[in-house]
Amino acid sequence: xxxxxxxPKFQVLKTGQSMTLQCAQDMNHNSxxxxxxxxxxxxxxxYYSASEGTTDKGEVPNGYNVxxxxxxxxxxxxxxAAPSQTSVYFCAxxxxxxxxxxxxxxxxxxxxxx
Amino acid sequence: QQQVxxxxxSLIVQKGGISIINCAYENTAFDxxxxxxxxxxKGPALLIAIRPDVSEKKEGRFTISFNKSAKQxxxxxxxxxxxxxxxxxxxxxxxxxxxxxxxxTGTRLQVxx
Numbered sequence: 001x002x003x004x005x006x007x008p009k010f011q012v013l014k015t016g017q018s019m020t021l022q023c024a025q026d027m028n029h030n031s032x033x034x035x036x037x038x039x040x041x042x043x044x045x046x047y048y049s050a051s052e053g054t055t056d057k058g059e060v061p062n063g064y065n066v067x068x069x070x071x072x073x074x075x076x077x078x079x080x081a082a083p084s085q086t087s088v089y090f091c092a093x094x095x096x097x098x099x100x101x102x103x104x105x106x107x108x109x110x111x112x113x114x
Numbered sequence: 115q116q117q118v119x120x121x122x123x124s125l126i127v128q129k130g131g132i133s134i135i136n137c138a139y140e141n142t143a144f145d146x147x148x149x150x151x152x153x154x155x156k157g158p159a160l161l162i163a164i165r166p167d168v169s170e171k172k173e174g175r176f177t178i179s180f181n182k183s184a185k186q187x188x189x190x191x192x193x194x195x196x197x198x199x200x201x202x203x204x205x206x207x208x209x210x211x212x213x214x215x216x217x218x219t220g221t222r223l224q225v226x227x
Contacts, residue, residue: 108155
């Protein structure tokens with residue numbers, strides 16, 4: 001039982017390049033989330049998927065797209081990376097029943113855009 | 115738009131002391147208030163959470179105090195240990211539907227022996 005896994009762990013991109021961050025969970029959770037963490041800003045929600053087949057924008061969606069590939073996997077794509085997207089990206093998942101649930105986070109992907 | 119304000123930004127405490135981190139929120143519709151703990155290089159993990167129908171929740175050395183009228187809540191770590199050195203985030207959400215957590219900006223706690 002690995003929980004939430006993320007790949008890659010670390011990536012360096014040049015401005016304008018694209019990449020996809022991968023996330024998978026093995027807890028049979030319905031809801032999945034992508035956050036970015038920046039110094040002094042806490043964690044901010046980029047996109048979320050309440051259930052398989054649905055995705056919605058969070059607080060800071062500009063410059064990102066997501067795909068809920070199946071119940072286990074939720075990917076985040078940067079089509080044209082910008083230095084402002086240098087951050088640590090976390091994926092999280094919950095059972096999806098609302099009522100204030102524990103969000104389980106992955107180990108993060110550290111992205112540097114030059 | 116920062117809906118959850120957290121202070122202090124950093125905190126240094128002697129081993130055995132009490133660590134106190136404060137958060138204030140704006141949206142009165144929030145009804146779920148968790149605290150997450152994050153060690154360097156790791157993802158955040160739930161530490162303790164509270165709902166506004168109680169004023170205090172205690173789990174071991176960790177206590178959340180909640181003041182609904184003041185729209186404030188705080189984390190108290192009693193008998194702080196070096197192993198508690200981490201970054202702590204408060205958060206808030208509206209718990210019906212999808213849990214979209216709004217996080218505070220984090221407090222870096224260092225506990226020295």
